[in-house]
Amino acid sequence: MTITKNVEKEVLTLALEGRLDTNTAPELENKIAEELTADIQTLILDLKELEYISSAGLRVLLSAQKKMNKQGSMVVKNANEMIMDVFQVTGFVDILTIE
Amino acid sequence: MKKVRCSLSRKVAMMILLFAFLLAAAAAFVSYYIFSNTVDNYYSQVTMSVAKTAAAVVDKDLTAYYTEAFKEIYLADPAPEWESEEEHAAYLAEYDALKGEDYQRLFDTLNRVKEANSVLSLYIVYMDQQSKTCVYIVDADTSKWACPAGTWDIVYEQNYEALAHPEGGFPAYITDTDAFGWLCSAGAPIFDEGGNVIAHAMVDISMEAVMKERYAYLLKLVVLLAVLTVILTLFVIYWMNRAVVRPIDMLTFSASQYVQKKAEGSKEGEILVFDKLKIRTGDEIENLFDAFHQMEEDINQYIEDITFVTAEKERIGAELNVATQIQADMLPRIFPPFPDRKEFDIFASMHPAKEVGGDFYDFFLVDEDHLALVIADVSGKGVPAALFMVITKTLIKNQMMMGTSPKAALEAVNNQLCENNEAEMFVTVWLGVYEISTGKVRAANAGHEYPAIRRKGGSFELFKEPHGFVLAGMENARYREYEFELHAGDTLFVYTDGVPEATDAVQTLFGTGRMMEALNKAPDANPKNLIEGVKNDIDRFVGEAMQFDDITMLAVQVLDQE
Numbered sequence: 001m002t003i004t005k006n007v008e009k010e011v012l013t014l015a016l017e018g019r020l021d022t023n024t025a026p027e028l029e030n031k032i033a034e035e036l037t038a039d040i041q042t043l044i045l046d047l048k049e050l051e052y053i054s055s056a057g058l059r060v061l062l063s064a065q066k067k068m069n070k071q072g073s074m075v076v077k078n079a080n081e082m083i084m085d086v087f088q089v090t091g092f093v094d095i096l097t098i099e
Numbered sequence: 100m101k102k103v104r105c106s107l108s109r110k111v112a113m114m115i116l117l118f119a120f121l122l123a124a125a126a127a128f129v130s131y132y133i134f135s136n137t138v139d140n141y142y143s144q145v146t147m148s149v150a151k152t153a154a155a156v157v158d159k160d161l162t163a164y165y166t167e168a169f170k171e172i173y174l175a176d177p178a179p180e181w182e183s184e185e186e187h188a189a190y191l192a193e194y195d196a197l198k199g200e201d202y203q204r205l206f207d208t209l210n211r212v213k214e215a216n217s218v219l220s221l222y223i224v225y226m227d228q229q230s231k232t233c234v235y236i237v238d239a240d241t242s243k244w245a246c247p248a249g250t251w252d253i254v255y256e257q258n259y260e261a262l263a264h265p266e267g268g269f270p271a272y273i274t275d276t277d278a279f280g281w282l283c284s285a286g287a288p289i290f291d292e293g294g295n296v297i298a299h300a301m302v303d304i305s306m307e308a309v310m311k312e313r314y315a316y317l318l319k320l321v322v323l324l325a326v327l328t329v330i331l332t333l334f335v336i337y338w339m340n341r342a343v344v345r346p347i348d349m350l351t352f353s354a355s356q357y358v359q360k361k362a363e364g365s366k367e368g369e370i371l372v373f374d375k376l377k378i379r380t381g382d383e384i385e386n387l388f389d390a391f392h393q394m395e396e397d398i399n400q401y402i403e404d405i406t407f408v409t410a411e412k413e414r415i416g417a418e419l420n421v422a423t424q425i426q427a428d429m430l431p432r433i434f435p436p437f438p439d440r441k442e443f444d445i446f447a448s449m450h451p452a453k454e455v456g457g458d459f460y461d462f463f464l465v466d467e468d469h470l471a472l473v474i475a476d477v478s479g480k481g482v483p484a485a486l487f488m489v490i491t492k493t494l495i496k497n498q499m500m501m502g503t504s505p506k507a508a509l510e511a512v513n514n515q516l517c518e519n520n521e522a523e524m525f526v527t528v529w530l531g532v533y534e535i536s537t538g539k540v541r542a543a544n545a546g547h548e549y550p551a552i553r554r555k556g557g558s559f560e561l562f563k564e565p566h567g568f569v570l571a572g573m574e575n576a577r578y579r580e581y582e583f584e585l586h587a588g589d590t591l592f593v594y595t596d597g598v599p600e601a602t603d604a605v606q607t608l609f610g611t612g613r614m615m616e617a618l619n620k621a622p623d624a625n626p627k628n629l630i631e632g633v634k635n636d637i638d639r640f641v642g643e644a645m646q647f648d649d650i651t652m653l654a655v656q657v658l659d660q661e
Binding site: 063 | 548
């Protein structure tokens with residue numbers, strides 16, 4: 001999986017590419033822990049190039065959402081149809097801000 | 100250890116010997132060369148100075164007189180040949196006839212010089228440029244070897260320079276002939292008042308004695324050098340062996356011993372071969388030894404560590420095997436589970452991707468008329484997921500056994516799981532209660548896959564019911580409950596995402612489409628055949644690829660009562 005980072009003032013954008021599963025989820029978890037400083041107001045996850053997400057990946061999304069609930073907001077965008085299905089099935093559509 | 104082709108000590112000894120020999124030979128050569136050069140130069144100088152002395156002391160007028168007189172005879176017929184002794188004697192007599200008292204005086208002068216300098220021969224010759232010969236004027240010799248006046252000889256080619264420039268005389272030169280042995284010869288010109296060359300005073304000094312001395316010197320030199328070389332060589336070899344060869348041999352021996360013991364799988368625990376060595380040379384060899392010593396310790400430590408780690412790994416492996424068994428035992432897996440209930444047939448299976456899994460299924464009778472059905476999937480895999488699965492399964496069963504509705508049960512379990520969920524795990528659950536007498540199913544879905552239902556005589560279709568959020572994700576999450584009915588011949592199939600997300604070697608997903616196809620292959624399949632059929636299709640699809648996620652399925656079929 002490839003993670004591309006982009007910071008503009010208090011907006012952190014992470015573009016994910018590839019598969020977010022048990023093997024790659026820790027990578028994203030570490031990246032978020034590293035980049036998500038206290039002054040970040042908005043976290044944008046761009047899933048345009050993301051092909052697959054497993055429950056381990058959902059876990060990282062959930063924990064990022066919880067963190068951002070305390071210091072600002074989190075937006076998930078450009079999720080493909082399959083990933084939207086996963087969000088639908090797991091009820092993540094109710095807790096994530098999806099654009 | 101490989102056999103040494105040429106040992107270090109032998110190489111070192113041979114090298115030292117070779118160098119010592121070369122050095123000694125060079126020393127002998129240089130020393131001999133300098134010695135003989137000095138002797139040659141000395142003799143050349145002495146010979147030349149005797150010749151010059153003779154040339155200076157002889158009476159010029161007498162010399163000139165006799166030279167002129169003899170020249171007349173000789174030049175009339177230069178370099179004559181005689182057919183007989185008589186003819187030769189007659190020829191010489193011509194010269195004798197010219198000799199007077201003065202000739203004897205000339206002879207005496209020369210002879211005095213000769214005796215005083217103890218030279219082999221001293222004589223005066225006239226050189227004829229034309230015939231390249233010289234003729235004896237007077238020879239200061241009384242022996243039978245004396246050359247009487249008139250005797251002639253050729254001038255050697257090497258002395259042509261003296262022939263062309265007689266005023267320069269003959270520079271000293273050394274010859275070795277059978278007749279005279281080693282000779283040093285030189286010639287000095289005799290000048291008249293006008294500075295013209297009359298004749299040459301020639302000197303021969305024997306070098307036989309000095310040559311013998313020279314060979315004796317060479318012999319002594321060689322013997323002395325040989326003895327010295329041998330002594331020094333032995334000393335150097337001894338020292339090299341002590342300082343270099345022996346320590347290296349010791350290192351080599353110990354290193355190969357280490358390797359050998361390792362290969363034999365030494366039973367005596369740690370192998371310590373360098374520990375017994377003591378090398379204190381204070382140079383690179385000592386450093387090398389220290390490095391070997393350290394490496395031995397490191398390797399031993401490493402082996403100890405790895406043995407420990409391996410044992411630990413085996414222990415964990417054994418524990419995981421037990422854990423696998425325990426987890427499997429936690430799920431109902433005796434089929435049919437309720438042999439006396441003829442109203443329904445049920446089957447389920449769970450295949451963890453690792454030793455233990457995060458998926459589980461469960462079914463149990465809440466009371467005589469209610470069958471609870473659970474299928475769940477904890478995020479992640481392995482031991483953490485398995486531990487979370489155990490809690491979830493227990494909590495859900497507890498809630499359901501109290502007669503709680505699925506919605507209320509999920510809400511209660513969610514809040515219980517949210518407490519102290521530092522690891523931020525979550526679990527998706529489909530929970531249903533089937534009322535056997537009416538066929539009604541009340542269910543709630545916490546972020547789990549859609550169930551599939553096959554009506555009697557029909558085919559499987561996904562049942563898109565309302566979904567709630569996953570369990571343990573958010574505190575106080577609300578879940579919606581819904582109802583549907585199952586009648587005789589109907590089949591309900593629930594599963595975890597390990598089924599549609601089974602992946603082959605090129606990362607292609609099995610997908611819901613293939614799952615539905617697999618489900619609908621045999622329209623009359625009972626739950627057991629249905630689940631085994633789907634599992635076989637997944638296995639065929641995945642092929643050699645590693646199983647990626649836990650695969651869990653549960654199916655219930657309502658049976659015809661007739």
